[in-house]
Amino acid sequence: MYYFAFSFFLFGAVFSLLLIPKGDDRLRNVVAHVPALFGGVSLVIGSILQFFSHAPVTLELGSLFSFIDLGLRIDTLGAFFLFIIGIIGSIASIYGIGYVRHYYGKYNIGIFGLAYNTFLAAMALVASANNAYFFLIAWELMSLASYALIVFEYKKEENIRAGLSYFIIMHLSAAAIFGAMLLLTKNAGSPSFDIFRTSAEHISSGLSMAIFVLAVLGFGTKAGLMPFHAWLPDAHPAAPAHVSALMSGVMIKTPILLLLRVVFEFLPAVSLWWGLLFLFVGSLGALLAILAASLQVNIKRLLAYSSIENIGLIFTAFGVVIIFHFYGVTSLALLGLTAMLFHVLNHALFKSLLFLSVGSVALETGTANMEEHGGLIKRMPQTAIAFLFAALAISALPPLNGFMSEWLLLQSMFGGVLAQDLLVKSLFILAIVFVVLASGGTLLAFSKAFGVSFLARPRTKESESAHEVTMGMRMSYLFIGIFILLLGIGAHFVVPVIQVVSESVGRGAFMNPTTLVPRPDGSISLAPVLVPSLPMLSFAVMFILTFLILFLSVRMFTRGRKVTLVETWDCGYPLSAKGEITGTAFSRSLAMIFKRIAPVKKNVVTNEVLQGNPYFITKNASVDVSDHAVTYLYQPVTRATIFLGSQAKKVQNGVVNAYVLYILLALITLVIIYL
């Protein structure tokens, strides 16, 4: 089945390539998306089939330059990620057919099809490559294809800039990953992941630490872990909507898979501080990211920051897993790992739904700036419902899927509070504070996003005249929505399945949890238990029944009451869109409360109407929202690099005599060394 998937992607890419010089836009669109759709579906079927057979699948695609073995090995964990890639890939492709239409005649969709299919295939290869060199090629391919997609709308200058920063940061991250992979290869004596697994025991603790640090720098950057996230809020809004969905939902999860492999399969034993680091950085990053998200007025940037928050939560869970694994509390480690993998799946679903629905909004209104939206719930009702549904899910509101993974995460973290070590205990408590505050922040960010963009009155003519998007695009909402609902209310059945995936991670490290005390009602005691789950189905039934009974009885008792529609009362002032709260104002209180850490600057420019008269003035105020990671990490590094470069230029002064001197000096140095 996997062969089919790769063949479909290859077919789509090659055929698109052929259509680049000449071709009908409609044909190009079909060629770009239909093979991708089938490829995605084959990935889903393949991974489900594999889940029933349990055995790892190996595929040989030959070899490159005779020393790079193009072998694929798909184990249960890999299949889980292929499932995510397939599901989002196929649904995004359905959406893409409608979305790409607005590029007709403006951009070459052949190029898009080439990059899109390559991107999907590269992600699948990254999840399944079984050889370090092959993996690095696939990784690079994934970065390049996504770069091409980010700058696809090349006529917009900000996209080029976003693409450039993405390109540079991805190669810095790739450098770190190359380092980690080469160290592993050197130790194992072979680039094969199979040999990595068997020779993990020979890695010394110093080498192990070096590999871990490199892997975290590299994969953390790609995942968008705070503070290495600077590329993400620029890159995601630049790409076409369904590509943003794939990038945010799927691409930034692939480093998580590789990091799991490195930590639990390729390295000999985990250290406690790795876990503590992930726990702290992840949870604090989640909180800071969601604060940043709340301050955004560009709705796509808001979603991008929310992705960083969710990556933070995933890393928090990762930290929990490492800590419990270190202490040998297998059952809680398993609980944390299940929470982590479930959250990876959940976030892929609701974040892609958010990006798709926001993509439709941006398509109709011509902007992603929420200050220019408003009232879209009446003009794009189904898109609004899709966004609201995904917003409820990402805010972890029961009974949708986001709640379930957050529940599992919190339950596993409660176990950590009981740790004997005071440092570990304090960090767990701190992490719970951060996670809980972050979930409050998510509610703020998404009530702002939905409220300002979709509710009340339109603020511009474009929003006023927005229409619902095509049937195919709306169908894609429906598919993701169904998955979100099923994963939420069916958590009782889904969680055990994900537990099976978790148990397969790492050379049997999560098998046979030590102490199992499941309780009959599904509740959890703080003593380590087998992955518990809440009966969300009965909760959902209870909620809906209560709602219906309430609704019908109120209707029955108040049947005779009239409803009059009038203008909103606005203190007697004439009603206009200016009376509504703006996105900036909505998060203003939060920015005031966190004024020490919120990267918000208000600029007021005062102009005198009459020269020299200080009493008649006009004021222009604007609010700048920056990012501390850019200001305090990336910009200093950039400045330092430029400074070093300019210093190095002094050596390269173009005088031949000086160069001869360098050669002489080098010779003397070499002679001295060898003597």
Added chain:
Amino acid sequence: MILFFPVILGVMQMLFVIAFSPLLIGFIRKSKARLQGRVGASVLQPYRDLVKLFHKDEVIARDASWVFRVAPFILFTITLILASAIPILFAFPGNPASDFILIVYLLGFSAFVLALAGLDVGSAFGGFGSSREMTLNVFTEGVVVFSLLPLIFIAETTNFAMMPAALNIAPTIYIIPLVLAFLGFLIALVTENARIPVDNPSTHLELTMIHEAMILEYSGKRLALIEWAAANKLLIFIILGANLFFPFGLAMALSVRALLMAFGVLLLKVMAFALVIAITESTMAKFRIFRVPDFLFAGLILGIIALFIITIL
């Protein structure tokens, strides 16, 4: 029959809460009036208000969408679910909603829905009310979690049905952390229920108001539902505090005598809470909005200290 037991008991708890919550509001208002030297309206006045509102025609803003129309029903449903989930007179297992984390997120859900309803009409009032509500909610959720977490760690379960019994036999050594946690819980209670000193439930024209600003456009039956839901929520919080921090007096068996006893004890506990609220509201002024986060942080820190002490002991 056994299978339907939790359902029947859950429905009875819902009815219990919606029947008595207006009385609680009436009682608090009466006590406040007496404390301030007024006669005050009858304790049954909230019932009359509800009946009056249910009989009125409705006026709805033209800009409002279905979110505005559905929100009161969802808010009321959430309070009903909460009512069925907490231990009131008799703690029984088997309710899928009796989970601590679930309840915290349900509270978040109700804040979210109310904020959207406030934004939906597009008035400046509603928008700012929503903004403030969601901003404070960032902290409130933390205060609720950390004021109850110490109890979770004593009871060793996140299931509310199991907690009172486990807490009832908790060693007395926990008394100091429990006092701290209880102070945190009181802070959560006044914030979640929009009471003084965080918000004022009886003003309509104050620029610092939060809850009332969001519901400004409601009238008729939907306003009645929202007011009633707010009353339910207050009663639920008080019962939760009464039964978890003072876990004595719950019925151990389902007999009429035991339930009546439990009812009597609960009545005394709820009245004590109501009097505390009435006294606070008569003696304190409302905080400035930007002072409220400090207040909430204090609640959060109290909970964290309590949690620390309990898990170390």
